[in-house]
Each structure stands twice: as C-alpha cells, then as structure tokens.
Amino acid sequence: MIRWLLTIFIALIVFSAALPWLEKLGVGRLPGDFKFTLFGKTIFLPFASTVLLSTLVFVGARLLK
Numbered sequence: 001m002i003r004w005l006l007t008i009f010i011a012l013i014v015f016s017a018a019l020p021w022l023e024k025l026g027v028g029r030l031p032g033d034f035k036f037t038l039f040g041k042t043i044f045l046p047f048a049s050t051v052l053l054s055t056l057v058f059v060g061a062r063l064l065k
Contacts, residue, residue: 012050019044027053 015022022028032048 008050008054011054012046015046015050015053016044019046022049 019028027049028044028046030046030048030052032051034045034047036043
C-alpha cells in the first residue's frame with residue numbers, strides 16, 4: 001500500500017512539472033483535475049490525469065514484461 005501511495009505521489013509531482021507541455025495535448029482537463037487560486041497562487045491537483053497516466057504506464061509495463 002505504501003509503495004502505491006509513493007508511486008502516485010511521485011507521479012503527481014512529475015505530472016505537475018510536465019503540465020505546461022501536457023496541456024497542449026489536452027491532458028489536465030479531465031473531470032477529476034482541480035485548479036484553484038489560493039493567496040494569489042494557482043494550485044493544480046491533477047488527480048484524474050495522474051491515475052490515467054499511471055494506468056497507461058502500468059499496462060505498458062505489463063505488455064513489455
């Protein structure tokens with residue numbers, strides 16, 4: 001369980017860093033992605049996109065194995 005939480009947390013950090021490039025592809029606008037402004041900073045929490053991308057990586061890894 002801890003391993004999956006750590007994996008999702010790391011994927012969330014990587015996804016947030018790559019967001020400017022991924023927004024051009026349309027990723028980051030799924031219904032479970034939250035964007036809000038707090039104290040003048042825009043905070044983006046891409047939960048649905050992270051789960052989608054993690055699933056795609058998992059399936060890809062299983063197919064290559």
